[in-house]
Amino acid sequence: MAAYSAPSPQLHWNAVPRSTPPPLPTHRACAPQANSRFHDFPAAFSHACALRDAHDLSGAADAFGSLCLQYPERLETFKALGYVLHALGDHDRATSPLLFAFLCDGTDPTPLYFCALSKQRIGDLRAAREMASGALDVARCSPWHARVQASAQRLLDTLSSS
Known part of the structure; x- marks a missing residue:
């Protein structure tokens, strides 16, 4: 059995010899640009709302959908799209x-409530009942949602008679 020998100091056939390690990338602060994403949101949201107000619902849906992708942290875009x-x-x-x-x-x-309405229109009455009941429970906990509470109660009454 041959004795172990250390590997030769030759480089691999495609290795590039380096005398020093590669330089670290330099980081520099970038000045905010005029078209920054945070400055674009109010204008883009207003544009989508204007499309909705002009009864261009398909254009508004496209605009709100792209806003949902660009600004996933903004819940108002998801509500408006829905x-x-x-x-x-x-x-x-x-x-x-x-x-x-x-x-x-969840407040x-x-x-x-609008999910419950959509489920009712689709024909999924069980899901519509559950969602309307949930909307009613949440609305009862808040003094600011009396209209939703009344609407959810009417929807539940309608669904119960179906």
């Missing part, structure tokens, strides 16, 4: 942004 999709009659797709908005802010029952 409301516009609901107004368009696209009830299958309206529930996702509305549920996301409700799950992120506002309005998105959950």
Whole structure:
């Protein structure tokens, strides 16, 4: 058995010999640009709202959808997208942004109420009842949501008679 010998100091065939380690990248602070993403949101959201107010619901849905992708931390974009999709009659797709908005802010029952309406229109009455009941429970805990409370109660009454 041969004795162990240390590997030869030759480099691998494609290795580049370096006398010093590579320089570290320099970091410099960048000045904020005029078209910064934080300055764009109010204008873009206002534009989407203007489309909705002009009854261009499909354009508003596209605008709010792109805002949801660009600004996922802004819950108002998800609420607005869900409301516009609901107004368009696209009830299958309206529930996702509305549920996301409700799950992120459980103190506002309005998105959950609109989810219940969408589920009713789709024909999923069991889910509509559960969501309307949840919206009613949340609305009862808040003095600011009396209209949602009354609407959710009417929806539950309608669903109970179905």
